[in-house]
Amino acid sequence: MPGTSGQAQGGRPEGARAAGDGAVEDALTPDGRSTRWADHRVARRTELVHAARRAVHRHGPDVSMDEIATTAGTSKSIVYRYFVDKPGLQRAVGEAVVAQMHTAMDEAARLAETPREALRGVVDVYLEMAEASPNVYWFVTRPVTEDASVPLGHFLDQVAGLIARPFARVAAVEAPAGFADVWATGAVGFVRGVGEWWLQHRTDPDAPSREVLTERVTSWLWTGPVSGLARTRPESPMTGQITSETSSETTSETSS
Amino acid sequence: MPGTSGQAQGGRPEGARAAGDGAVEDALTPDGRSTRWADHRVARRTELVHAARRAVHRHGPDVSMDEIATTAGTSKSIVYRYFVDKPGLQRAVGEAVVAQMHTAMDEAARLAETPREALRGVVDVYLEMAEASPNVYWFVTRPVTEDASVPLGHFLDQVAGLIARPFARVAAVEAPAGFADVWATGAVGFVRGVGEWWLQHRTDPDAPSREVLTERVTSWLWTGPVSGLARTRPESPMTGQITSETSSETTSETSS
DNA sequence: TCACGAAACCGACGGTATCAGGTACTGTGG
DNA sequence: CCACAGTACCTGATACCGTCGGTTTCGTGA
Numbered sequence: 001m002p003g004t005s006g007q008a009q010g011g012r013p014e015g016a017r018a019a020g021d022g023a024v025e026d027a028l029t030p031d032g033r034s035t036r037w038a039d040h041r042v043a044r045r046t047e048l049v050h051a052a053r054r055a056v057h058r059h060g061p062d063v064s065m066d067e068i069a070t071t072a073g074t075s076k077s078i079v080y081r082y083f084v085d086k087p088g089l090q091r092a093v094g095e096a097v098v099a100q101m102h103t104a105m106d107e108a109a110r111l112a113e114t115p116r117e118a119l120r121g122v123v124d125v126y127l128e129m130a131e132a133s134p135n136v137y138w139f140v141t142r143p144v145t146e147d148a149s150v151p152l153g154h155f156l157d158q159v160a161g162l163i164a165r166p167f168a169r170v171a172a173v174e175a176p177a178g179f180a181d182v183w184a185t186g187a188v189g190f191v192r193g194v195g196e197w198w199l200q201h202r203t204d205p206d207a208p209s210r211e212v213l214t215e216r217v218t219s220w221l222w223t224g225p226v227s228g229l230a231r232t233r234p235e236s237p238m239t240g241q242i243t244s245e246t247s248s249e250t251t252s253e254t255s256s
Numbered sequence: 257m258p259g260t261s262g263q264a265q266g267g268r269p270e271g272a273r274a275a276g277d278g279a280v281e282d283a284l285t286p287d288g289r290s291t292r293w294a295d296h297r298v299a300r301r302t303e304l305v306h307a308a309r310r311a312v313h314r315h316g317p318d319v320s321m322d323e324i325a326t327t328a329g330t331s332k333s334i335v336y337r338y339f340v341d342k343p344g345l346q347r348a349v350g351e352a353v354v355a356q357m358h359t360a361m362d363e364a365a366r367l368a369e370t371p372r373e374a375l376r377g378v379v380d381v382y383l384e385m386a387e388a389s390p391n392v393y394w395f396v397t398r399p400v401t402e403d404a405s406v407p408l409g410h411f412l413d414q415v416a417g418l419i420a421r422p423f424a425r426v427a428a429v430e431a432p433a434g435f436a437d438v439w440a441t442g443a444v445g446f447v448r449g450v451g452e453w454w455l456q457h458r459t460d461p462d463a464p465s466r467e468v469l470t471e472r473v474t475s476w477l478w479t480g481p482v483s484g485l486a487r488t489r490p491e492s493p494m495t496g497q498i499t500s501e502t503s504s505e506t507t508s509e510t511s512s
Numbered sequence: 513t514c515a516c517g518a519a520a521c522c523g524a525c526g527g528t529a530t531c532a533g534g535t536a537c538t539g540t541g542g
Numbered sequence: 543c544c545a546c547a548g549t550a551c552c553t554g555a556t557a558c559c560g561t562c563g564g565t566t567t568c569g570t571g572a
Binding site for chain 2: 138142143156157160167170178179182183185186187188189190191192193194196197206216217220221222223224225226
């Protein structure tokens with residue numbers, strides 16, 4: 001499945017100085033000189049992610065690392081201390097965004113009473129995110145151009161995971177395992193496609209509002225293109241809510 | 257400035273001596289010295305596109321222009337005489353691929369008896385193309401990273417157009433104008449998403465074959481994820497009938 | 513006159529290395 | 543207990559390298 005468990009959080013630099021990675025089991029003697037940075041590091045890292053987000057928001061998805069560093073009030077050296085490389089940063093930002101969406105989606109899913117409604121909520125969250133900052137959206141979404149395409153941990157895969165989880169529950173009854181994941185991947189692709197189209201045509205006079213588009217997309221996804229009107233059918237209840245342990249950091253983030 | 261003018265096929269260099277964007281000018285100028293090169297130019301151009309394709313196929317979607325030129329047996333100077341810039345080349349290659357798919361899709365569409373079958377054909381063509389050369393697929397598919405995201409004329413949009421046209425005919429009866437295009441955009445996104453997932457998991461022992469995947473995707477796209485089994489409902493007539501034949505999955509058998 | 517193609521060149525950018533501080537902890541000796 | 547040296551790690555600035563997209567120059571050939 002996409003985004004399997006997941007370690008490998010964000011592109012961290014390997015040479016993590018941090019608490020005795022190797023060395024003799026100094027578990028006995030946690031050197032204060034090393035440990036004292038622990039929290040500082042995570043703080044700084046998220047701060048950098050935040051800055052990167054702002055930089056991208058302002059200067060577009062192609063900001064240079066220099067520009068990002070400047071926005072963060074520091075220099076490349078620091079940025080590269082916290083992120084292996086640019087794709088690494090991209091991943092980290094992507095994860096932040098995913099985390100944010102995660103909570104929003106949980107919210108939407110909890111309020112939903114049918115799987116279809118849950119799906120609709122997810123679509124809306126996605127679109128809302130893209131609209132909030134197209135630049136960040138592109139930054140996070142764009143394949144990392146890395147030689148090995150899609151170095152995994154890709155943003156879209158994570159989103160797919162988000163939508164697959166609740167859906168799998170329902171699908172489990174009627175579809176072989178693994179189907180849910182693939183479908184979710186496709187579904188994300190669908191809203192991605194429509195979403196990106198929308199980002200470019202939002203301004204057009206005859207462009208649909210986000211709400212309308214959301215509903216339309218949900219319908220297409222759920223029942224196909226042939227007008228679903230008479231297609232309504234009693235859905236499987238799908239337990240009342242979906243809930244999933246949220247958490248994730250802050251989420252505060254504001255891009256502007 | 258970009259935009260304004262219309263389509264602007266493939267990224268041609270504006271300053272191109274004569275020719276401009278159409279051979280028109282050549283036709284008008286009886287000057288032998290001009291016409292002499294007219295056909296040569298188009299020949300060379302397609303030749304370069306072909307070379308680019310080979311280069312990409314061999315060296316990955318991130319080949320340098322130098323490498324492409326070398327593969328073509330020439331140097332950058334020439335490449336830049338025929339294409340404004342790298343995105344321009346990308347577009348040109350994309351168009352070549354689209355053209356290829358176009359004929360294949362027409363073939364598929366002609367053989368299809370129901371819209372669903374036509375869709376299935378399209379999906380298959382897309383997947384086939386991606387599988388034929390993942391590298392070229394990525395090259396053509398990857399957003400041009402240009403500042404202005406999606407400089408239009410994007411490969412995927414063209415594919416969406418391909419699938420929208422025949423579909424629009426059917427949809428016209430029951431959906432407002434423009435719906436078909438948007439749906440097509442989403443549909444392309446769907447198969448793109450699944451396709452890219454598949455490209456990475458093709459090798460896995462439990463990965464579905466292209467045929468199976470095609471059927472599955474078509475089904476999802478056409479009738480949604482809730483297994484169509486009990487979905488039997490009298491379809492709106494649409495052109496002919498939907499013939500639910502095969503609509504259920506024979507797909508389930510393989511692996512998974 | 514036009515295209516060709518080699519080659520030098522430019523600037524931007526990703527990424528690395530160096531270096532001169534800075535601060536809190538650890539260890540020792542008095 | 544205190545002072546002081548040493549340590550572990552962080553900070554940023556700057557210079558630097560290689561690559562690559564793209565331009566220019568110039569000589570060749572039809």
